[in-house]
Amino acid sequence: MPERRDVVILGSGPAGLTAAVYTARANLRPLVVEGEPSSTSDQPGGQLMLTMEVENYPGFVEGILGPELMQRFRDQAERFGAEYVTRKATRVDLSRRPFGVWTGDPEGDPDVEARALIVATGARSLMLGVPGEDRLLGHGVSTCATCDGFFFRDQPIVVVGGGDSALEEALFLTRFASEVTLVHRRKELRASKIMQDRAFANEKISFRWDSVVTEVLGDTKVSSVGLRNVVTGEEEAMDVTGMFVAIGHEPNTALFAGQLDRLENGYLRTYEGSRTNVHGVFACGDVQDHVYRQAVTAAGSGCMAAIDAERFLEALGDE
């Protein structure tokens, strides 16, 4: 017989762990399926595991390191009785109650059954999908500026993207790199004003507008990238030893295909707070938020999902 839980939480970023703090304090003994280690944002702790300083999480006057903040979230939920399984969910069955959750072999009986399910699987960063990118991953192509910036001391690099994360990475990388070229497909940034001001003021950062990376070149490590100007069509190669990609995210929803409603852009659809189209399944954080996508809004929506789940269980009684 699979273990039965009142609450299972899928995901362990700010949304999932806040839901864990709240449901644990309500004595619901939540099980958090926290994910598996990786070097992408698809890992326990989520996207903040790949960030350096978090400056806008309220209460941390001097800022706090992303991984440290997530460790605190995790410890806080654990203190109230949350339990963790360091695996990814491989399948969910929402057509029956209690819901079935598989964390290993997706055949046979589920590994755990949940009376209420909180989905907080987050979003993962997109890659460019150009030739050479995959092959040179870890050899100059990086998904983690904070991990790998160190290796590009006094070397020229490119950062691809035009949002806040691209500028954060570019600014962080100026600590190491000799020059940072920001390659952006439009001629203006969509990043916040404060990040734009900081980037424009930084002498090490230059901008290549209306441009895209067409390929990554290099034998055993990155030696250059191919650029194309999307307005003039002009192509050129730029000598760099590193490329960091920050072009946006897509929600991790594959697990719920055909079971949970999605918006046209792929994010999970929620109704009245954190409810999904399945009674007893709640969604929070970046998997359902394509607008704000902040650690603090994710945490806030995790709290909403926990309260919604708690009320749902109360109404359910002993069923």
Add this chain to the structure above:
Amino acid sequence: MSERITTLSDATFDEHVKASETPVLVDFWAEWCGPCKLISPVLEEIAEEQSGKVQIAKLNIDENLDVTRRYEVMSIPTLILFKDGEPRARIVGARGKAQLVQELSEYL
């Protein structure tokens, strides 16, 4: 940290890795790297379970640039498996335990 895991440095690396009769899996890591923290417990479990088959060692890249450069580590965590003092396999990026054990299995 598990007592089965050895801490290496530029000064001790060669001697340790060459002298070892079992393969040595070296974890190139640094304090500031989030994914490196996540694989630490994974490596500790492997050190316990595969004891006698593989030795686990850690090298802080921040403090040991010579070895880091010699093996052209450009991303962390990087795991390199040394057999008879020679690098045989390289794993770049964090992994879950099952996947890591599977990727190492043909060398152990």
